[in-house]
Amino acid sequence: xxxxxxxxxxxxxxxxxxxxxxxxxxxxxxxxxxxxxxxxxxxxxxxxxxxxxxxxxxxxxxxxxxxxxxxxxxxxxxxxxxxxxxxxxxxxxxxxxxxxxxxxxxxxxxxxxxxxxxxxxxxxxxxxxxxxxxxxxxxxxxxxxxxxxxxxxxxxxxxxxxxxxxx
Numbered sequence: 001x002x003x004x005x006x007x008x009x010x011x012x013x014x015x016x017x018x019x020x021x022x023x024x025x026x027x028x029x030x031x032x033x034x035x036x037x038x039x040x041x042x043x044x045x046x047x048x049x050x051x052x053x054x055x056x057x058x059x060x061x062x063x064x065x066x067x068x069x070x071x072x073x074x075x076x077x078x079x080x081x082x083x084x085x086x087x088x089x090x091x092x093x094x095x096x097x098x099x100x101x102x103x104x105x106x107x108x109x110x111x112x113x114x115x116x117x118x119x120x121x122x123x124x125x126x127x128x129x130x131x132x133x134x135x136x137x138x139x140x141x142x143x144x145x146x147x148x149x150x151x152x153x154x155x156x157x158x159x160x161x162x163x164x165x166x167x
Contacts, residue, residue, distance in 0.1 A: 001122040002104050008159075010099050013129040014092035015158040020136050021047065021085040023143050023150040031146050032081065038138050048078055050135045051088050057128050058095050061121050065113035099125055 024032065024043060033042045040046040055071040071078065071087075078084045099107070102121065112118035140150050 001107060001120075001126070003099060003102060003107055006099050006107060006122050006125055007096065009129045010092075010096045010125065012155050012158040013132050014089075014096065016136050016153050017050070017088050017092060017132060018085075019150050019153065020139050020143075021081070021088060023148050024139065025081060025085075026148040027143070027146055037142055039135075043139055043142055044081070046135055046139060047081070047084055048072075050132055051078065051084055051091060053131055054088075054091050054095065054128055057124050058091070058098055060113060061098060061111065061124050063113060095125070095128070 024047065027043065032044045035041050037043065038046045040049045052071045055076075056066050059066050066074070076087060078087055107122040107125075108120050110118040111121045111124070136153055140153055143150055
């Protein structure tokens with residue numbers, strides 16, 4: 001995959017994360033933390049999981065195998081929605097900067113921190129975006145049930161259309 005295309009997906013991921021987190025701010029604390037609603041328990045825990053996975057896979061891509069630890073085990077305090085939202089915005093910028101820093105060869109190079117697990121970096125980043133889509137869709141459904149629909153989260157909604165032509 002080429003870097004320009006992957007940056008487009010990363011931009012979408014950041015846009016959709018921000019839209020979900022902005023909408024989630026409209027929930028009451030009880031709605032935010034209600035247990036056993038989503039795959040990871042509450043909406044709050046699902047959002048923390050989403051941000052943790054983004055962080056840990058980016059760390060993997062730059063050579064830091066964080067193993068079975070979580071982002072909050074590394075000094076990041078993510079105990080409320082504003083802190084998670086701020087961290088998410090920063091992490092989305094770090095992911096985009098990482099992708100933009102690599103040429104196509106770097107994105108396609110088999111990568112890993114263990115000899116038995118090596119995959120192209122672009123595939124890791126695509127996984128991050130796809131994983132985010134899964135959990136954002138769960139959150140969007142729950143938010144809508146609570147009367148706070150985030151609206152459309154489609155890929156093309158993240159870009160201004162019509163797309164600029166090349167010539």
